Amino acid sequence: MTGLIRIEDHGSWRKLVLNRPDKLNAVNEAMLTALMAALDDAKGCRALLLTGEGRGFCSGQELGPAIMPGADGPPDLEAHASAYHHQVIRRIRALPLPVVCAVNGVAAGAGASFALACDIVLAARSATFVLAFIRIGLVPDSGASFFLPRLVGEARARALAMLGEAVNAERAEAWGMIWRAVDDATLQTDAETLTARLATQPTAALAKMKRLFAEGAASTLDAQLDFEAALQGEAGRTADYAEGVRAFIEKRPPVFGGHA
Numbered sequence: 001m002t003g004l005i006r007i008e009d010h011g012s013w014r015k016l017v018l019n020r021p022d023k024l025n026a027v028n029e030a031m032l033t034a035l036m037a038a039l040d041d042a043k044g045c046r047a048l049l050l051t052g053e054g055r056g057f058c059s060g061q062e063l064g065p066a067i068m069p070g071a072d073g074p075p076d077l078e079a080h081a082s083a084y085h086h087q088v089i090r091r092i093r094a095l096p097l098p099v100v101c102a103v104n105g106v107a108a109g110a111g112a113s114f115a116l117a118c119d120i121v122l123a124a125r126s127a128t129f130v131l132a133f134i135r136i137g138l139v140p141d142s143g144a145s146f147f148l149p150r151l152v153g154e155a156r157a158r159a160l161a162m163l164g165e166a167v168n169a170e171r172a173e174a175w176g177m178i179w180r181a182v183d184d185a186t187l188q189t190d191a192e193t194l195t196a197r198l199a200t201q202p203t204a205a206l207a208k209m210k211r212l213f214a215e216g217a218a219s220t221l222d223a224q225l226d227f228e229a230a231l232q233g234e235a236g237r238t239a240d241y242a243e244g245v246r247a248f249i250e251k252r253p254p255v256f257g258g259h260a
């Protein structure tokens with residue numbers, strides 16, 4: 001399918017491509033609506049890959065009429081972010097399957113947030129991450145103020161947000177902001193291979209893992225131990241668990257069926 005979000009179906013996994021390359025994939029309401037729909041529609045997949053067309057991954061919110069002060073006064077960015085960008089973040093985090101991000105070029109503002117919300121992030125060596133919000137007088141949104149300090153620590157998060165300086169992919173990897181920086185030429189195939197591999201793994205366990213990490217971000221050790229035990233109980237009742245143990249004993253590779 002073509003359009004603002006290009007959807008490539010690969011059987012058990014799917015690739016979503018932000019497709020507005022002339023604006024470095026800046027997002028507007030139509031694009032965010034299409035992205036939300038594509039994320040909703042991906043629930044039956046076993047893994048998802050998000051990337052951008054052209055030389056940018058996503059330059060954040062489109063700086064245009066929809067968010068400009070007009071004759072009626074300033075725009076309502078609270079309502080705008082809540083209705084669009086933040087719904088995308090909620091969907092990425094809630095999807096019961098791993099979401100890989102291939103950052104093919106600059107990820108700025110909410111574009112950086114979209115990448116950081118994904119489960120595993122690969123970035124081309126030429127890619128950069130820019131907390132561009134401050135450059136236009138805004139604060140980090142779309143989860144950036146939540147993800148960034150947890151990934152890179154308070155000192156780096158505050159400096160990146162306050163200075164709006166670009167971080168390249170290799171530094172992002174060294175700081176633990178992303179999983180890996182890879183060569184530009186191999187980014188898409190590396191990301192596709194990784195996503196395809198995730199699509200062969202025990203999907204129910206991966207979905208529970210996402211819930212564990214989400215809960216752990218604001219939990220106590222005691223509560224987290226209880227939650228781990230509960231989800232381990234569920235995982236232990238899946239067909240993929242039975243297959244994993246059987247395959248180990250039979251000294252053969254497991255074949256996981258996905259959702260239990």
Ligand code: T3D
Pocket residue numbers: 022023024026059060061062063064067077078080081082085106108109110111130132133135136138141
């Ligand atoms: O809506 C709400 O609820 C508020 C939420 C806000 C969340 C946010 O995302 S705030 C942050 C918004 N994004 C930005 O401020 C980034 C703006 N873009 C840039 O600073 C630069 O474009 C980049 C650093 C990302 C890349 O620079 P460079 O030199 O590689 O490319 P360029 O020449 O600036 O951009 C190429 C084209 O894309 C250019 O168009 P043109 O002149 O060729 O017709 C440029 O205007 C366009 N473009 C890039 N980013 C945006 C954009 N057009 C509209 N909106 C953009 N965000």
